[in-house]
Amino acid sequence: MAISFDKALGVHQHTMLIRSQRAEMLASNIANADTPGYKAKDIDFAQAFKAAKSSQQRGNMMQRTDSKHLHGGSQLNNSVELFRNPNQADTGDGNSVDIQVERNLYVQNALEYQASLQFLTGKFKGLKKALGSQGA
Template sequence: MAISFDKALGVHPHAMLIRSQRAELLASNIANADTPGYKARDVDFAAAMKQALNKQQGGNHMSMTNERHIRGGSSLVGSTELFRSPNQADTGDGNSVDVQVERNLYMQNALEYQASLQFLGGKFNSLKKALGGQGA
């Protein structure tokens, strides 16, 4: 009998991928805090998870980088990437990044990533025990 990793691991691999992509966006926001005209971006996590779960049910897809390649999908974030509304008035340069907000969001995202990583580790330990490797 084959093991379905999608069923065994649940949503945690998708959550980790989305959280890592979100960390990149938040880090980019922080790095561009002084760039005139830069707009802060973020991910709608719920929409990204829904999109990831829909792709999971539809099967795996590959990205196409050459016209002779097989058609495939793209990254999970894609259409769930949004611009964040600024909390403060425009300072005159058109930049909407609030560094303190971005740092807080980055830290929260890192903690949630760690939580998903621990859940995933627990799932792997459970699978290992189920397969008879309890001596670890």
């Protein structure tokens, strides 16, 4: 009997992908805190998750340049990338990054990523245990 990893792993594989891409975006915001004209970006998690689940149901598609290339891949939909509304008045340089907000969001995102990782670890342990008992 074949194991469906999509069913076995649930939503955690998608949440980890979104969380890792959000971490990159938040780190970019922090790195550009002093860049004139830089606008802070974030991800609409609910919309990104919905897009990831729908791509799972219809199958992930990548453009293949050769018939021997594998199908697959997961990439964040650009429509879920948003510019954040600034909490502070413009300082004159057009930069909308609030470093405290970005740091707090980064830490929160890291904790949520870690939680998804622990859930996935539990799922893999369960699969490993189930496969181990099959051979006995």
